[in-house]
Amino acid sequence: MSKTNPVDNIEEIAENCVAARLRSLNRMVSGIYDVSIRPLGLTISQLNILVVTGKLGTAKPKDICSILQLGPSTLSRNVDKLVSNGWIDIQPGEDGRAHVLKLSIRGSETIGRAYPAWKKAQEKAHALLGEEQAESIVAIANQVAFGKR
Amino acid sequence: MSKTNPVDNIEEIAENCVAARLRSLNRMVSGIYDVSIRPLGLTISQLNILVVTGKLGTAKPKDICSILQLGPSTLSRNVDKLVSNGWIDIQPGEDGRAHVLKLSIRGSETIGRAYPAWKKAQEKAHALLGEEQAESIVAIANQVAFGKR
Protein backbone atom coordinates (compact mmCIF):
# COMPACT_ATOMS: atom_id res chain seq x y z
CA MET A 1 0.00 0.00 0.00
CA SER A 2 0.91 3.64 0.57
CA LYS A 3 3.40 4.95 -1.92
CA THR A 4 5.39 7.47 0.09
CA ASN A 5 5.17 11.12 -0.80
CA PRO A 6 8.06 13.60 -0.83
CA VAL A 7 7.18 15.02 2.57
CA ASP A 8 7.37 11.56 4.13
CA ASN A 9 10.61 10.91 2.22
CA ILE A 10 12.13 14.10 3.59
CA GLU A 11 11.13 13.16 7.09
CA GLU A 12 12.49 9.63 6.80
CA ILE A 13 15.82 10.67 5.31
CA ALA A 14 16.24 13.54 7.77
CA GLU A 15 15.58 11.31 10.77
CA ASN A 16 17.52 8.22 9.74
CA CYS A 17 20.26 8.82 7.17
CA VAL A 18 23.39 7.08 8.41
CA ALA A 19 25.58 8.71 5.77
CA ALA A 20 24.56 12.23 6.77
CA ARG A 21 25.43 11.46 10.36
CA LEU A 22 28.78 9.87 9.62
CA ARG A 23 29.63 12.81 7.38
CA SER A 24 28.71 15.27 10.09
CA LEU A 25 30.62 13.41 12.80
CA ASN A 26 33.57 13.12 10.49
CA ARG A 27 33.63 16.86 9.79
CA MET A 28 33.46 17.69 13.47
CA VAL A 29 36.04 15.19 14.60
CA SER A 30 38.47 15.54 11.71
CA GLY A 31 38.33 19.29 12.26
CA ILE A 32 39.49 18.84 15.84
CA TYR A 33 42.53 16.88 14.75
CA ASP A 34 43.34 19.12 11.79
CA VAL A 35 43.27 22.25 13.91
CA SER A 36 45.48 20.61 16.49
CA ILE A 37 48.17 19.28 14.18
CA ARG A 38 48.08 22.01 11.50
CA PRO A 39 50.89 23.99 13.19
CA LEU A 40 53.11 20.99 12.52
CA GLY A 41 52.49 21.22 8.80
CA LEU A 42 50.42 18.14 8.26
CA THR A 43 46.84 16.94 8.26
CA ILE A 44 45.17 14.06 10.04
CA SER A 45 44.82 12.31 6.70
CA GLN A 46 48.54 12.58 6.06
CA LEU A 47 49.44 11.62 9.62
CA ASN A 48 47.43 8.44 9.36
CA ILE A 49 49.06 7.48 6.07
CA LEU A 50 52.44 7.95 7.72
CA VAL A 51 51.33 5.89 10.70
CA VAL A 52 50.04 3.01 8.60
CA THR A 53 53.18 3.03 6.49
CA GLY A 54 55.34 3.04 9.60
CA LYS A 55 53.37 0.26 11.19
CA LEU A 56 53.72 -1.94 8.14
CA GLY A 57 57.44 -1.30 7.79
CA THR A 58 57.21 -1.46 4.03
CA ALA A 59 53.94 -1.13 2.24
CA LYS A 60 52.64 -1.24 -1.28
CA PRO A 61 50.10 1.49 -2.01
CA LYS A 62 47.39 -1.09 -2.31
CA ASP A 63 47.99 -2.34 1.23
CA ILE A 64 47.47 1.15 2.58
CA CYS A 65 44.34 1.58 0.50
CA SER A 66 42.91 -1.63 1.95
CA ILE A 67 43.68 -0.67 5.50
CA LEU A 68 42.32 2.85 5.25
CA GLN A 69 39.54 2.07 2.79
CA LEU A 70 40.97 4.70 0.51
CA GLY A 71 40.81 4.86 -3.28
CA PRO A 72 44.09 4.39 -5.12
CA SER A 73 43.92 7.75 -6.86
CA THR A 74 43.43 9.48 -3.54
CA LEU A 75 46.37 7.74 -1.99
CA SER A 76 48.55 8.39 -5.01
CA ARG A 77 48.21 12.13 -4.69
CA ASN A 78 48.56 12.11 -0.93
CA VAL A 79 51.75 10.08 -1.20
CA ASP A 80 53.15 12.61 -3.66
CA LYS A 81 53.00 15.26 -0.97
CA LEU A 82 54.47 13.01 1.70
CA VAL A 83 57.35 12.11 -0.60
CA SER A 84 57.88 15.80 -1.43
CA ASN A 85 58.16 16.51 2.26
CA GLY A 86 60.69 13.73 2.67
CA TRP A 87 58.49 11.76 5.03
CA ILE A 88 58.12 8.71 2.84
CA ASP A 89 60.68 7.00 0.60
CA ILE A 90 59.79 5.07 -2.51
CA GLN A 91 61.69 1.95 -3.52
CA PRO A 92 61.18 -0.26 -6.55
CA GLY A 93 59.17 -3.38 -5.76
CA GLU A 94 59.51 -6.97 -6.92
CA ASP A 95 56.31 -6.43 -8.83
CA GLY A 96 57.21 -3.82 -11.39
CA ARG A 97 53.75 -2.29 -11.21
CA ALA A 98 53.80 -1.57 -7.52
CA HIS A 99 56.54 0.30 -5.75
CA VAL A 100 57.26 0.01 -2.08
CA LEU A 101 56.68 2.80 0.42
CA LYS A 102 58.69 3.21 3.55
CA LEU A 103 58.46 5.72 6.36
CA SER A 104 61.67 7.76 6.37
CA ILE A 105 63.59 8.84 9.44
CA ARG A 106 62.22 12.33 8.95
CA GLY A 107 58.73 10.87 8.63
CA SER A 108 59.19 9.04 11.88
CA GLU A 109 60.40 12.22 13.54
CA THR A 110 57.39 14.06 12.17
CA ILE A 111 55.08 11.54 13.81
CA GLY A 112 56.96 12.00 17.05
CA ARG A 113 56.61 15.78 16.84
CA ALA A 114 52.91 15.51 15.96
CA TYR A 115 52.11 13.02 18.68
CA PRO A 116 51.34 15.51 21.49
CA ALA A 117 48.98 17.46 19.24
CA TRP A 118 47.33 14.24 18.11
CA LYS A 119 46.91 13.19 21.73
CA LYS A 120 45.23 16.47 22.65
CA ALA A 121 42.89 16.14 19.69
CA GLN A 122 42.12 12.56 20.63
CA GLU A 123 41.19 13.73 24.12
CA LYS A 124 39.00 16.49 22.74
CA ALA A 125 37.28 14.00 20.46
CA HIS A 126 36.62 11.72 23.41
CA ALA A 127 35.24 14.66 25.35
CA LEU A 128 32.99 15.67 22.46
CA LEU A 129 31.61 12.21 21.84
CA GLY A 130 31.77 10.80 25.34
CA GLU A 131 34.16 8.00 26.31
CA GLU A 132 31.72 5.22 25.72
CA GLN A 133 30.60 6.56 22.35
CA ALA A 134 34.17 7.11 21.18
CA GLU A 135 35.02 3.54 22.08
CA SER A 136 31.91 2.41 20.29
CA ILE A 137 33.01 4.11 17.08
CA VAL A 138 36.46 2.57 17.32
CA ALA A 139 34.91 -0.84 17.86
CA ILE A 140 32.51 -0.45 14.96
CA ALA A 141 35.25 0.62 12.56
CA ASN A 142 37.52 -2.19 13.70
CA GLN A 143 34.72 -4.67 13.26
CA VAL A 144 33.76 -3.49 9.78
CA ALA A 145 37.12 -3.30 8.12
CA PHE A 146 39.51 -0.82 9.58
CA GLY A 147 43.12 -1.81 9.67
CA LYS A 148 42.62 -5.20 8.05
CA ARG A 149 44.69 -5.98 4.98
CA MET B 1 58.73 8.83 33.37
CA SER B 2 58.91 7.27 29.92
CA LYS B 3 58.87 9.80 27.13
CA THR B 4 57.21 7.90 24.32
CA ASN B 5 59.26 7.03 21.27
CA PRO B 6 58.03 7.15 17.65
CA VAL B 7 57.39 3.42 17.49
CA ASP B 8 55.09 3.64 20.51
CA ASN B 9 53.45 6.73 19.00
CA ILE B 10 52.79 4.85 15.78
CA GLU B 11 51.28 1.97 17.67
CA GLU B 12 49.07 4.18 19.80
CA ILE B 13 47.79 6.25 16.92
CA ALA B 14 47.23 3.20 14.74
CA GLU B 15 45.27 1.39 17.43
CA ASN B 16 43.19 4.25 18.76
CA CYS B 17 42.73 7.18 16.38
CA VAL B 18 39.05 8.08 16.34
CA ALA B 19 39.44 10.41 13.37
CA ALA B 20 41.02 7.75 11.19
CA ARG B 21 38.15 5.42 11.96
CA LEU B 22 35.42 7.97 11.34
CA ARG B 23 37.09 8.93 8.07
CA SER B 24 37.27 5.32 7.00
CA LEU B 25 33.68 4.58 7.97
CA ASN B 26 32.58 7.73 6.22
CA ARG B 27 34.33 6.79 2.99
CA MET B 28 32.80 3.34 3.00
CA VAL B 29 29.32 4.42 3.87
CA SER B 30 29.16 7.60 1.80
CA GLY B 31 30.40 5.55 -1.14
CA ILE B 32 27.44 3.19 -0.80
CA TYR B 33 24.98 6.08 -1.00
CA ASP B 34 26.82 7.90 -3.77
CA VAL B 35 26.93 4.82 -5.97
CA SER B 36 23.26 4.20 -5.39
CA ILE B 37 21.98 7.70 -6.10
CA ARG B 38 24.52 8.73 -8.75
CA PRO B 39 22.26 7.61 -11.63
CA LEU B 40 19.80 10.24 -10.45
CA GLY B 41 22.35 12.99 -10.94
CA LEU B 42 23.04 13.92 -7.37
CA THR B 43 25.28 13.07 -4.45
CA ILE B 44 24.49 12.15 -0.87
CA SER B 45 25.86 15.50 0.20
CA GLN B 46 23.50 17.33 -2.13
CA LEU B 47 20.55 15.13 -1.22
CA ASN B 48 20.99 15.91 2.44
CA ILE B 49 21.16 19.63 1.81
CA LEU B 50 17.91 19.36 -0.12
CA VAL B 51 16.36 17.31 2.68
CA VAL B 52 17.35 19.76 5.39
CA THR B 53 16.12 22.69 3.33
CA GLY B 54 12.83 20.92 2.69
CA LYS B 55 12.41 20.01 6.31
CA LEU B 56 12.93 23.57 7.43
CA GLY B 57 10.57 25.02 4.84
CA THR B 58 12.69 28.10 4.46
CA ALA B 59 16.26 28.21 5.65
CA LYS B 60 19.07 30.67 5.88
CA PRO B 61 22.42 29.21 4.89
CA LYS B 62 23.64 29.49 8.44
CA ASP B 63 20.79 27.30 9.70
CA ILE B 64 21.82 24.55 7.32
CA CYS B 65 25.45 24.90 8.31
CA SER B 66 24.51 24.49 11.97
CA ILE B 67 22.40 21.44 11.33
CA LEU B 68 24.91 19.66 9.13
CA GLN B 69 28.02 20.98 10.86
CA LEU B 70 29.17 22.33 7.54
CA GLY B 71 31.39 25.33 6.87
CA PRO B 72 29.75 28.31 5.19
CA SER B 73 32.09 28.29 2.20
CA THR B 74 31.33 24.63 1.59
CA LEU B 75 27.61 25.21 1.71
CA SER B 76 27.85 28.25 -0.50
CA ARG B 77 29.35 26.32 -3.38
CA ASN B 78 27.07 23.34 -2.91
CA VAL B 79 24.05 25.59 -2.98
CA ASP B 80 25.27 27.13 -6.25
CA LYS B 81 24.95 23.74 -7.91
CA LEU B 82 21.55 23.02 -6.41
CA VAL B 83 20.28 26.39 -7.60
CA SER B 84 21.72 25.74 -11.07
CA ASN B 85 19.80 22.48 -11.18
CA GLY B 86 16.62 24.27 -10.19
CA TRP B 87 16.25 22.30 -6.97
CA ILE B 88 16.55 25.24 -4.62
CA ASP B 89 15.17 28.76 -4.97
CA ILE B 90 16.77 31.80 -3.42
CA GLN B 91 14.69 34.64 -2.04
CA PRO B 92 15.85 37.88 -0.45
CA GLY B 93 15.71 37.76 3.34
CA GLU B 94 14.69 40.33 5.93
CA ASP B 95 18.32 40.48 6.88
CA GLY B 96 20.04 41.88 3.83
CA ARG B 97 23.15 39.82 4.45
CA ALA B 98 21.41 36.45 4.47
CA HIS B 99 19.12 35.24 1.72
CA VAL B 100 16.49 32.58 2.20
CA LEU B 101 16.68 29.13 0.62
CA LYS B 102 13.62 27.14 -0.28
CA LEU B 103 13.25 23.68 -1.74
CA SER B 104 11.63 24.05 -5.16
CA ILE B 105 8.94 21.79 -6.59
CA ARG B 106 11.56 20.24 -8.82
CA GLY B 107 13.79 19.79 -5.79
CA SER B 108 11.01 18.03 -3.98
CA GLU B 109 10.42 15.79 -6.99
CA THR B 110 14.12 15.01 -7.10
CA ILE B 111 14.01 13.83 -3.50
CA GLY B 112 11.03 11.66 -4.37
CA ARG B 113 12.85 10.13 -7.31
CA ALA B 114 16.00 9.58 -5.26
CA TYR B 115 14.20 8.05 -2.33
CA PRO B 116 14.21 4.40 -3.49
CA ALA B 117 17.94 4.55 -4.21
CA TRP B 118 18.56 6.21 -0.85
CA LYS B 119 16.54 3.48 0.85
CA LYS B 120 18.55 0.72 -0.80
CA ALA B 121 21.78 2.41 0.24
CA GLN B 122 20.46 2.83 3.77
CA GLU B 123 19.75 -0.91 3.87
CA LYS B 124 23.21 -1.73 2.55
CA ALA B 125 24.76 0.53 5.16
CA HIS B 126 22.79 -1.22 7.89
CA ALA B 127 23.91 -4.57 6.51
CA LEU B 128 27.54 -3.45 6.41
CA LEU B 129 27.60 -2.03 9.92
CA GLY B 130 25.04 -4.28 11.57
CA GLU B 131 21.67 -3.02 12.77
CA GLU B 132 22.76 -2.30 16.25
CA GLN B 133 25.93 -0.49 15.20
CA ALA B 134 24.08 1.60 12.64
CA GLU B 135 21.60 2.67 15.28
CA SER B 136 24.47 3.42 17.58
CA ILE B 137 26.03 5.79 15.05
CA VAL B 138 22.72 7.55 14.51
CA ALA B 139 22.29 7.93 18.25
CA ILE B 140 25.81 9.26 18.74
CA ALA B 141 25.44 11.84 15.99
CA ASN B 142 22.04 12.91 17.28
CA GLN B 143 23.45 13.25 20.75
CA VAL B 144 26.47 15.27 19.71
CA ALA B 145 24.91 17.83 17.47
CA PHE B 146 23.30 16.51 14.37
CA GLY B 147 20.14 18.21 13.25
CA LYS B 148 20.11 20.76 16.05
CA ARG B 149 19.90 24.39 15.11
Place this chain on the structure above:
DNA sequence: TAAATATAATTGTATATACAACTTAATTGG
Protein backbone atom coordinates in the same frame (compact mmCIF):
# COMPACT_ATOMS: atom_id res chain seq x y z
C1' DT C 1 55.04 -18.52 -26.12
C1' DA C 2 52.02 -14.99 -28.06
C1' DA C 3 47.64 -12.91 -27.33
C1' DA C 4 44.16 -11.88 -24.10
C1' DT C 5 43.14 -10.63 -19.67
C1' DA C 6 43.88 -8.91 -15.16
C1' DT C 7 46.23 -5.94 -11.81
C1' DA C 8 48.69 -1.60 -9.91
C1' DA C 9 49.28 2.86 -10.20
C1' DT C 10 48.74 7.52 -12.24
C1' DT C 11 46.34 11.33 -14.48
C1' DG C 12 42.17 14.05 -15.98
C1' DT C 13 38.20 15.84 -14.18
C1' DA C 14 34.70 16.72 -10.75
C1' DT C 15 32.71 17.19 -6.04
C1' DA C 16 33.44 18.07 -0.90
C1' DT C 17 35.66 20.42 2.31
C1' DA C 18 38.09 24.21 5.04
C1' DC C 19 40.73 28.55 6.14
C1' DA C 20 41.82 33.21 5.13
C1' DA C 21 40.64 37.31 2.99
C1' DC C 22 37.12 40.13 1.37
C1' DT C 23 32.41 42.37 0.74
C1' DT C 24 28.22 43.77 2.33
C1' DA C 25 24.90 44.63 5.75
C1' DA C 26 23.39 44.98 10.59
C1' DT C 27 24.23 46.35 15.30
C1' DT C 28 26.18 48.85 19.01
C1' DG C 29 28.42 52.64 21.55
C1' DG C 30 29.62 57.12 21.91
Place this chain on the structure above:
DNA sequence: CCAATTAAGTTGTATATACAATTATATTTA
Protein backbone atom coordinates in the same frame (compact mmCIF):
# COMPACT_ATOMS: atom_id res chain seq x y z
C1' DC D 1 23.31 59.58 14.04
C1' DC D 2 27.81 58.19 12.83
C1' DA D 3 31.93 55.32 13.59
C1' DA D 4 33.45 50.94 15.10
C1' DT D 5 32.40 46.41 15.53
C1' DT D 6 30.10 42.24 14.52
C1' DA D 7 27.73 39.00 11.51
C1' DA D 8 26.60 36.52 6.94
C1' DG D 9 28.09 35.10 2.66
C1' DT D 10 31.29 34.65 -1.19
C1' DT D 11 35.73 33.95 -3.41
C1' DG D 12 40.72 32.50 -3.64
C1' DT D 13 43.45 28.75 -2.64
C1' DA D 14 44.54 24.22 -0.92
C1' DT D 15 43.66 19.38 0.58
C1' DA D 16 40.67 15.06 0.32
C1' DT D 17 38.18 12.29 -2.26
C1' DA D 18 36.31 9.36 -6.24
C1' DC D 19 35.37 7.70 -11.06
C1' DA D 20 36.90 7.01 -15.69
C1' DA D 21 40.52 6.57 -18.76
C1' DT D 22 45.22 5.51 -19.45
C1' DT D 23 49.81 3.29 -18.88
C1' DA D 24 52.69 -0.22 -17.51
C1' DT D 25 53.44 -4.68 -15.87
C1' DA D 26 51.96 -9.58 -14.66
C1' DT D 27 49.38 -13.55 -15.32
C1' DT D 28 46.62 -16.71 -17.77
C1' DT D 29 45.21 -19.27 -21.61
C1' DA D 30 44.88 -20.97 -26.14
